[in-house]
Amino acid sequence: MRNLTDPPRPLAAGLGNSNDQTRRHNLSTILTLLAQDGAQPRAQLTRRTGLNRSTIAALVSELAERDLVFETAAPGGGTVGRPSPVVNPNGRIACLAVHPDLDAVVVGLVGLGGLVHGRIRRETAGVPTAEQAVALAAGMATELRRRHAGVRVVGAGIALPGLVRSPDGLVTFAPHLGWHDEPLADRMAEALGVPAVATNDAKAAAVAELIHGAGKGARNLVYLNGSRSGIGGAVFTGGRALGGAAGYGGELGHTLADPAGGPCHCGNRGCLETEVGVEPLLAALGRSAADPDELDALLASGAPDVRVELERQLDVLARSIASFIAAFDPELVLLGGFLGSLFDVDPERLRLRVREASFAAISEGVRIERAELRENLVIVGAAELAFAPLLADPVSLSASA
Ligand SMILES: [Zn+2]
Structure with a gap:
């Protein structure tokens, strides 16, 4: 990247x-x-x-x-x-942003400068297949283009929960979607009629925060996002995304948090995302589901059984953050999605536990904050990635509309 x-x-x-x-x-x-x-x-x-x-x-x-x-x-x-x-x-030069998730596909139309012209979320009957996601996205994109007829679409960015190989946008494995080896960027480009790039949704969210949110101005960032699809991560050092050999760098949800922990989708046990998340919290409450607003209310309720589980999760998260700080020396750690809600329950406890678990000289100046952008976070980040070729060479855009 x-x-x-x-x-x-x-x-x-x-x-x-x-x-x-x-x-x-x-x-x-x-x-x-x-x-x-x-x-x-x-x-x-x-x-x-x-x-x-x-x-x-x-x-x-x-x-x-x-x-x-x-x-x-x-x-x-x-x-x-x-x-x-x-x-x-010119915000009327725009990119489409597509976010396939477990129960819905979201498509946004985002102008140069981060202006969100429009956004459509369509729920799916079950977890969508890649073919269904492409077909749904194409329909929604047509609708958005019709609604915003004066906007010129120059590219598309796709962000999803899973491993995405760069630079070709092959979805190697998306465990929560059940997708394997899907050439998603190519298929989406064909269906939408514009060049397309694909990336992991946490990486897209981190890009949005760095350009338009709480990470503005930061060059060294650890970003962690919690959702029903587990914990995604992204690492930026010196202003650059840590990609690794194949683009999978930053899969922080699959680092070890507890050797005695539960089984993970990735085949291991005790990954950060099996130990910290919405599911164990709901289990402690004897519940199977809660929508995001309800969840925030539950977290804030202060009920004793909720509090015990919340503190356990905050402490596990803090130990992992301390490890990431030692590994990457960030100036800022940002927590998005469910992790942002968890952080807001007791920010001082998390910060204290991180300090306790850290090499003090490294962790001293590190800020830990909640991500700022909310529902458009992933959409804006995916669009920013799609704008990258145009920003790198504005002459590449042909003059004709
Ligand atoms: Zn795992």
């Missing part, structure tokens, strides 16, 4: 790069700054890139010709001097 969180540094002309290379690189820098941080005055782009004003003017005008940005008058006109025009990312 390309460095998604740091805009590329601008290049000065004539340092061994051809003019064309330099221009394309700097177009990428400007468009990435706008997509990540939103509209800003042209003068601010000049300051942030260190490029001179006429270069910025030429780059912005080329991006505008390609319909990727548009300029608006500066607010509060009439002040002394000529106010710098504001450059806006």
